[in-house]
Amino acid sequence: MKKIRLDKFLSNLGFGTRKEIKNFLKEGLIEVNDKVIKKPVHIDIETDTVKFDGETVEYKEYFYYMLNKPQGYITATKSKEHSTVMDLMYEEPIIDKLFPVGRLDIDTEGLLIITNDGQLAHRLTHPKWNVEKEYYAVVKGNISEKNLSIYEKEGLQLNKEEKTKPFRIEVIKTDNDKSQIKITLTEGKYHIVKRIMEKLGHPVLYLKRIRIGSLKLDESLNSGEYRELTEEEVKQLKKLVNLED
Numbered sequence: 001m002k003k004i005r006l007d008k009f010l011s012n013l014g015f016g017t018r019k020e021i022k023n024f025l026k027e028g029l030i031e032v033n034d035k036v037i038k039k040p041v042h043i044d045i046e047t048d049t050v051k052f053d054g055e056t057v058e059y060k061e062y063f064y065y066m067l068n069k070p071q072g073y074i075t076a077t078k079s080k081e082h083s084t085v086m087d088l089m090y091e092e093p094i095i096d097k098l099f100p101v102g103r104l105d106i107d108t109e110g111l112l113i114i115t116n117d118g119q120l121a122h123r124l125t126h127p128k129w130n131v132e133k134e135y136y137a138v139v140k141g142n143i144s145e146k147n148l149s150i151y152e153k154e155g156l157q158l159n160k161e162e163k164t165k166p167f168r169i170e171v172i173k174t175d176n177d178k179s180q181i182k183i184t185l186t187e188g189k190y191h192i193v194k195r196i197m198e199k200l201g202h203p204v205l206y207l208k209r210i211r212i213g214s215l216k217l218d219e220s221l222n223s224g225e226y227r228e229l230t231e232e233e234v235k236q237l238k239k240l241v242n243l244e245d
């Protein structure tokens with residue numbers, strides 16, 4: 001049995017504030033088990049059927065989206081100076097409860113998970129869980145594949161105090177003093193890809209995240225577009241970090 005107050009239930013799903021829901025109740029818009037209910041009673045989310053304006057309401061506690069982040073947006077929920085990634089999702093009803101998982105720089109594009117599931121977000125970003133993040137990058141200079149395998153074993157000493165975890169670089173193409181690469185790492189430290197590539201003598205000119213663990217960026221999403229994750233996509237992500245239902 002999972003009891004919850006009717007106004008909280010509907011407000012969690014984005015039907016309005018609890019005050020607004022109380023007004024909808026008074027207006028007779030809400031039914032529980034086919035009876036119009038005018039007071040915020042407790043309901044059992046597993047067995048009771050709720051209808052809003054005649055439509056059955058499916059309860060979900062958690063919401064998961066992938067956003068194809070464009071450049072020019074910061075990865076935050078609020079900012080006075082910049083547009084945030086949440087501005088791209090303003091149509092979502094539970095926008096106030098959603099937040100981005102991890103961070104992409106203002107000039108980085110690509111895959112960002114947006115959710116209200118704090119536990120999954122924490123595990124996907126915590127280095128302990130070793131979740132791979134894969135980026136496509138264009139870097140300055142002609143990078144040679146030789147000697148890159150060492151970083152897969154040892155990581156890279158960035159400065160006196162800081163050493164990265166092991167990471168992998170794959171060269172896709174190199175010409176005209178530019179190279180296209182894929183780089184895969186399991187940590188999300190500040191500017192990590194840019195700092196690694198700078199240290200290797202190949203500053204980043206363009207950066208896009210294309211994968212987080214089992215989740216690949218859906219290439220049908222244009223920059224700035226987002227979609228809900230499928231149940232299977234959520235299941236696979238949870239499996240990676242031991243959060244299977």
Ligand code: URA
Nearest residue numbers: 105108191192193194
């Ligand atoms: N590494 C960076 O340097 N920037 C990002 O946005 C993500 C990873």
